[in-house]
Amino acid sequence: MHTSSFQQNVLEELDRExxxxxKVIERIPDDKFDFQPHPKSMKLGQLGSHIVNLLKFKQLFVEANQRDFLDQNAPKPPPSPTTTAELLTRFDQFSEDLRQALRESDDQKLTEGFQLRRGEQVLMDRPKGGALRIMGLNHSIHHRGQLTVYLRLLDIPVPGIYGMSADEMGGF
Structure with a gap:
């Protein structure tokens, strides 16, 4: 019988995602960073940066006990990349930082509480592992889905996510 810890399961899922x-970020063309499918939508470059910067947010869930959005001393995200190569460099670094934080954690630490706050207002209060899954992985998967729609609208072949894409199958 194979047993696996929550930490190991999250690392495995994280590596796959x-x-x-x-693969999706690699498809973002440098000359389309300003593409915006709707006035309420983020620009393509902003969306790509957000997906990458969420990796640091996930790391925070693992390493800290809280984050207050009103804390003026909290680290600010670095300036947004302006090329796909810069996005990928940051993605690779932030991915490795997150993996390392998870490897240094364990199931016990991931059951400790994490609060997301805006001053006295508690926006989220759950175990670190739950915060990582819900506000971390699921949040990123949501935005990755948005990114694939942007690619489709730009007629850029979409890579398979959970199986082959229509582009990989030759269309429908």
Missing amino acids: LAVTR
Whole structure:
């Protein structure tokens, strides 16, 4: 019988999702960073940066006990990349930082609480592992889905995510 820890399961899922997300980010053309499918939508470059910067947010869930959005001393995200190569460099670094934080954690630490706050207002209060899965992985998967729609609208072949894409199958 094979037993696996929660930490090991999250690392395995993270590795799979990161590999797929990297394939999607690789498709972003440098000359389309300003593409915006709707006035309420993020620009393509902003969306790509957000997906990458969420990796640091996930690391925070593992390493810290809280994050207050009103804390003026909290680290600010670095300036947004302006090329796909810069996005990928940051993605690779932030991915490795997150993996390392998870490897240094364990099931016990991942059951400790994490709060997302805005001053006195508690926006989220759950175990670190739950925060990582819900606000981390699921959040990134949501935005990766948005990114694939942007690619489709730009007629850029979409890589397979959970199986082959229509582009990989030759269309429908």
